[in-house]
Amino acid sequence: MRILVLFITGLLAACGGEEGPPLLATDIEVSVPMPGTSISSAYMTLTNNSDEPIRITKVSSPQYALIEIHETTIDDNVARMRQVDELAVKPGESLRLQRGGIHLMMMQPATEIETVTLLLYDGDLLLMSMRTTPAAQEN
Amino acid sequence: MSLRNLILAFVLGAAMAAGIWAAINLQRTTAQPTTATVLPAGPEIAAFSLLDHDARPIDESIFKGQWDLVFFGFTNCPDICPITLQILSTAKQKLSESGQTPLPRIVFVSVDPERDTTDKMATYVNAFGDGNLGITGDIEELLKLTSGIGIYFEKHDSDDEFYTVDHSAVVIVIDPDGRFHSLFGAPHAIENFVHDLPLLMAY
Numbered sequence: 001m002r003i004l005v006l007f008i009t010g011l012l013a014a015c016g017g018e019e020g021p022p023l024l025a026t027d028i029e030v031s032v033p034m035p036g037t038s039i040s041s042a043y044m045t046l047t048n049n050s051d052e053p054i055r056i057t058k059v060s061s062p063q064y065a066l067i068e069i070h071e072t073t074i075d076d077n078v079a080r081m082r083q084v085d086e087l088a089v090k091p092g093e094s095l096r097l098q099r100g101g102i103h104l105m106m107m108q109p110a111t112e113i114e115t116v117t118l119l120l121y122d123g124d125l126l127l128m129s130m131r132t133t134p135a136a137q138e139n
Numbered sequence: 140m141s142l143r144n145l146i147l148a149f150v151l152g153a154a155m156a157a158g159i160w161a162a163i164n165l166q167r168t169t170a171q172p173t174t175a176t177v178l179p180a181g182p183e184i185a186a187f188s189l190l191d192h193d194a195r196p197i198d199e200s201i202f203k204g205q206w207d208l209v210f211f212g213f214t215n216c217p218d219i220c221p222i223t224l225q226i227l228s229t230a231k232q233k234l235s236e237s238g239q240t241p242l243p244r245i246v247f248v249s250v251d252p253e254r255d256t257t258d259k260m261a262t263y264v265n266a267f268g269d270g271n272l273g274i275t276g277d278i279e280e281l282l283k284l285t286s287g288i289g290i291y292f293e294k295h296d297s298d299d300e301f302y303t304v305d306h307s308a309v310v311i312v313i314d315p316d317g318r319f320h321s322l323f324g325a326p327h328a329i330e331n332f333v334h335d336l337p338l339l340m341a342y
Contacts, residue, residue, distance in 0.1 A: 034214065034221050036262030041217040066301070072218045074325045078291055079212075079219045079308040099222050100326060106217075107301055 022050030023089070023120075023128055030116050030132050033109060041070075042104035042118065043097045048089040056087040058121040065108035067118075072100050081105075172338050174323055174331035175312065181319040185287035187280045192261040192273030199284075201272070203317040206243040206340050208332075210311075211290050213251030213304050214263045220247075223327055227310065228267040230332035239337050243312070248284065249275040250292035250306045288319050312339055 028044040048054045059067045072081045084102065089095045097103050104118070120128040184199045191197045208227055212220035227245045235242055247264050249255035252275045255263075260273030275281075285292065292306040308325035310332075321339055323331060 031217070031221075034217075034263060035266040036259045037214045037217075039215050039217045068301075070218075074219070074308050077307055077309050077324050078305060079325065080295070080305045081216070081218065081303045082295075100219060103218055 020049065021128075022052075023048060023054050025120075025128060025130055028130065028132065030106070030118070032113065038107065038109055040106045040109070042067075042106060043099060045094050045096050046087065046089050047094040048091055051091050053091060054089045054127065055122050056089075056120045056127060057085065057123055059104055060119045060121070061106065061117055063110045063113050063116050064106040067107070068105045069102070070105040071102045074100070170338060172321070172335040174328075175321045175335045175339055176324070177321040177339065178319060181314070181321070182287060184313065184317050184319065185283050187283040189274050189276035189280050189284070190257050192257055192264055192275075194257040197274065199317060201274075202313045204315055206241060206315060206320075206336075207246050207272075207313040208243045208310055208336075209246040209248060209313060211248045211250050211285065211292065211306050213249055213306070214255050214259050215251065215301075216303070219308060219325075223308070223310070223325075224264075224267045226327050226329050227332065228271075230329045230336070231268070233329065233333050234336060237333075241340060243336060243340070244270060244272060246272045246274065248281070249273070250281070250285075250290075251294075251304050252276055252278055252281060312336075 024047040025044045026047070028042070030042040031040045033040045046054075046056070056069075059069065061067055069084050069087060070081050071084050072079060074080075087095060087097075087102070095102070116132045118130050118132070119126060120130075184202050186199050188196065188198055191201070208231075210220075210223050210227065212223070214220070224245065224247060231242055231245060245264075245267065247260070247267075249260060255275045257273075257275060260275050264271040264273035274284075284290075288311055290307045290309075290311070292304055294302055294304050296302045308327075310323040310327060311319060312321040312323070314320040323335070
């Protein structure tokens with residue numbers, strides 16, 4: 001089976017400084033909704049190159065009415081998914097959003113999605129904007 | 140026979156014996172499932188009345204006649220459910236390419252029958268390949284199926300429009316007699332199924 005996955009093509013830095021972006025997103029994947037559903041998820045690695053902690057408290061997208069930060073856990077063979085308040089990236093460290101772990105849950109998509117823009121905020125402060133284009137992935 | 144020949148014969152004999160012992164033990168080691176837990180006397184699947192993804196009424200006899208890999212989840216689950224079904228689908232594809240027969244059927248049982256209509260289930264299970272079976276229906280009947288094999292599920296944030304469902308993440312193996320044969324604990328990996336399934340299905 002083929003799952004269409006949207007990969008990042010452009011990455012706009014946030015909180016710009018002369019030494020490069022303090023927050024960097026790599027290995028970004030955004031799945032398109034599974035057939036028959038309207039929910040998809042996004043994964044990426046966030047790296048904090050600054051000396052200060054970075055918090056991401058909100059993620060939005062023009063293509064999705066609602067995006068929540070979720071974490072899947074499996075304890076004693078029971079899978080649970082819970083909303084978490086924020087993504088915290090310590091100075092000099094990376095945080096991996098991955099399958100079966102922390103991820104972005106994206107709901108109520110627009111009818112036709114050519115590209116996806118994700119906007120990462122700390123409160124009302126925009127930290128980062130990223131744009132994706134679709135690509136097919138064989139599993 | 141000289142003493143030297145006698146010693147040589149003894150050494151050769153000992154080496155042969157060691158070789159045979161090693162071969163037998165090696166065979167024993169590789170012939171065991173490494174991930175799946177086999178139930179010594181697995182129960183028959185309890186009687187239930189649900190719907191397949193084509194909205195046809197089904198009962199417990201749907202599990203007779205083939206090996207089934209059964210996973211419980213819901214179509215609005217964006218993470219674990221599609222990942223697990225993709226793992227099962229890829230494992231089945233790999234087994235097919237290696238000439239394995241029989242091949243198991245992949246069964247996805249909804250623990251969210253309120254939202255998972257038969258239409259939704261049909262679209263969903265068909266996205267993971269041909270020959271898959273989706274099951275949904277009345278929740279009371281679903282509980283008859285799940286409680287007999289230790290599957291847990293519970294709605295979380297049930298007042299929320301976008302509620303999720305906590306659920307067992309194991310993959311249940313049902314044998315062609317309709318008995319709960321074995322199970323794979325989570326997290327799952329393609330190679331675990333590729334390794335263990337031919338051994339389980341040869342039992």
